[in-house]
Amino acid sequence: xxxxxxxxxxxxxxxxxxxxxxxxxxxxxxxxxxxxxxxxxxxxxxxxxxxxxxxxxxxxxxxxxxxxxxxxxxxxxxxxxxxxxxxxxxxxxxxxxxxxxxxxxxxxxxxxxxxxxxxxxxxxxxxxxxxxxxxxxxxxxxxxxxxxxxxxxxxxxxxxxxxxxxxxxxxxxxxxxxxxxxxxxxxxxxxxxxxxxxxxxxxxxxxxxxxxxxxxxxxxxxxxxxxxxxxxxxxxxxxxxxxxxxxxxxxxxxxxxxxxxxxxxxxxxxxxxxxxxxxxxxxxxxxxxxxxxxxxxxxxxxxxxxxxxxxxxxxxxxxxxxxxxxxxxxxxxxxxxxxxxxxxxxxxxxxxxxxxxxxxxxxxxxxxxxxxxxxxxxxxxxxxxxxxxxxxxxxxxxxxxxxxxxxxxxxxxxxxxxxxxxxxxxxxxxxxxxxxxxxxxxxxxxxxx
Numbered sequence: 001x002x003x004x005x006x007x008x009x010x011x012x013x014x015x016x017x018x019x020x021x022x023x024x025x026x027x028x029x030x031x032x033x034x035x036x037x038x039x040x041x042x043x044x045x046x047x048x049x050x051x052x053x054x055x056x057x058x059x060x061x062x063x064x065x066x067x068x069x070x071x072x073x074x075x076x077x078x079x080x081x082x083x084x085x086x087x088x089x090x091x092x093x094x095x096x097x098x099x100x101x102x103x104x105x106x107x108x109x110x111x112x113x114x115x116x117x118x119x120x121x122x123x124x125x126x127x128x129x130x131x132x133x134x135x136x137x138x139x140x141x142x143x144x145x146x147x148x149x150x151x152x153x154x155x156x157x158x159x160x161x162x163x164x165x166x167x168x169x170x171x172x173x174x175x176x177x178x179x180x181x182x183x184x185x186x187x188x189x190x191x192x193x194x195x196x197x198x199x200x201x202x203x204x205x206x207x208x209x210x211x212x213x214x215x216x217x218x219x220x221x222x223x224x225x226x227x228x229x230x231x232x233x234x235x236x237x238x239x240x241x242x243x244x245x246x247x248x249x250x251x252x253x254x255x256x257x258x259x260x261x262x263x264x265x266x267x268x269x270x271x272x273x274x275x276x277x278x279x280x281x282x283x284x285x286x287x288x289x290x291x292x293x294x295x296x297x298x299x300x301x302x303x304x305x306x307x308x309x310x311x312x313x314x315x316x317x318x319x320x321x322x323x324x325x326x327x328x329x330x331x332x333x334x335x336x337x338x339x340x341x342x343x344x345x346x347x348x349x350x351x352x353x354x355x356x357x358x359x360x361x362x363x364x365x366x367x368x369x370x371x372x373x374x375x376x377x378x379x380x381x382x383x384x385x386x387x388x389x390x391x392x393x394x395x396x397x398x399x400x401x402x403x404x405x406x407x408x409x410x411x412x413x414x415x416x417x418x419x420x421x422x423x424x425x426x427x428x429x430x431x432x433x434x435x436x437x438x439x440x441x442x443x444x445x446x447x448x449x
Contacts, residue, residue, distance in 0.1 A: 004058035025126035027166035039175035073363025124158025184232030184440035205369035220254035232440035241266035252284035263287040270316035278323035296349035328357040339398030
């Protein structure tokens with residue numbers, strides 16, 4: 001069968017994100033099928049997509065829905081209208097079966113199946129698509145496949161993919177060239193799953209709570225392939241790279257042994273690191289540390305169910321800075337228990353973080369499957385049957401969203417390293433110009449002061 005996989009994500013703020021998930025989905029499909037990946041960041045419009053579909057004549061179209069919205073209360077953007085147009089284009093240009101997947105779909109499978117009128121959906125990890133293809137080809141019961149649903153079947157819980165993973169990566173394709181031209185950033189994964197219990201997070205629902213560690217040597221081989229393809233930087237997409245300190249160190253050592261020479265970054269929890277941890281990673285090429293700090297009020301860290309306290313944040317920050325690394329911290333305001341005191345505590349304590357880029361998100365998105373949805377339900381902010389597909393943000397009972405935004409903007413005024421949300425359109429324009437001039441990577445280090 002001809003299988004067309006479409007990356008629907010066109011959000012390029014603050015920078016384009018390479019569709020790593022589709023590499024793994026394509027790698028799981030048997031060689032007897034012909035697979036093509038189409039990236040909407042590369043395809044000009046729906047008409048161009050229609051021509052591609054007509055020329056390829058797919059039997060199956062997999063539509064990967066990475067994001068539902070941009071999760072930014074200060075500049076909220078929903079993407080369902082775009083996804084509707086993609087589904088309409090697929091239907092207009094082919095008789096292919098339409099299959100939905102991706103992290104966004106996993107959060108809203110029933111709602112998206114209805115809105116987009118798809119034939120099937122894959123909840124959780126996309127590798128389950130290969131089981132669906134076998135069932136369609138062999139005309140066996142599709143509803144018996146874990147994680148696969150159709151419009152008439154009930155919702156199924158995501159099931160972790162336990163089979164070996166193969167990443168399909170071809171050096172010379174239009175969509176890879178796009179990312180090489182726009183920042184030179186390609187993505188890498190070293191593990192799946194998330195062992196933490198953050199109140200707002202969807203990772204445990206999408207990938208499971210158990211960490212599934214990739215062999216460090218295999219990760220290093222993939223990194224060298226990205227480097228050989230022309231990548232100037234790669235970002236590790238694990239939910240938290242240092243969730244397993246020993247494994248992350250083994251990955252770094254494997255990078256050094258394999259001769260990885262390009263810089264890289266990852267997302268970290270500011271928990272207490274082993275001695276010389278960040279120094280070891282820096283020696284293996286790490287340049288950018290992005291901390292999911294969220295608050296510097298111990299009361300709010302406990303409310304958000306973070307696995308650390310304020311003192312751990314300072315210690316992790318010092319360790320990363322002492323290793324010569326660029327550091328960024330992400331903050332999330334407006335969760336349960338947030339009030340003027342906790343907000344001001346965090347804003348005051350941020351002053352102790354020297355030479356860091358600071359990203360502020362003023363509002364916590366409510367997603368099904370995250371613990372925050374149960375809190376909002378208990379407080380009467382949402383109903384048991386409410387459709388959360390359109391962006392819905394938690395409302396703190398101690399301070400309004402408007403006051404949070406106002407206070408943060410007042411503190412951020414005149415400080416280029418204090419970025420509200422992803423920085424907006426102007427930040428994207430600046431980054432685009434820098435990429436055109438040959439700069440690579442996330443570039444937030446140029447904001448640090």
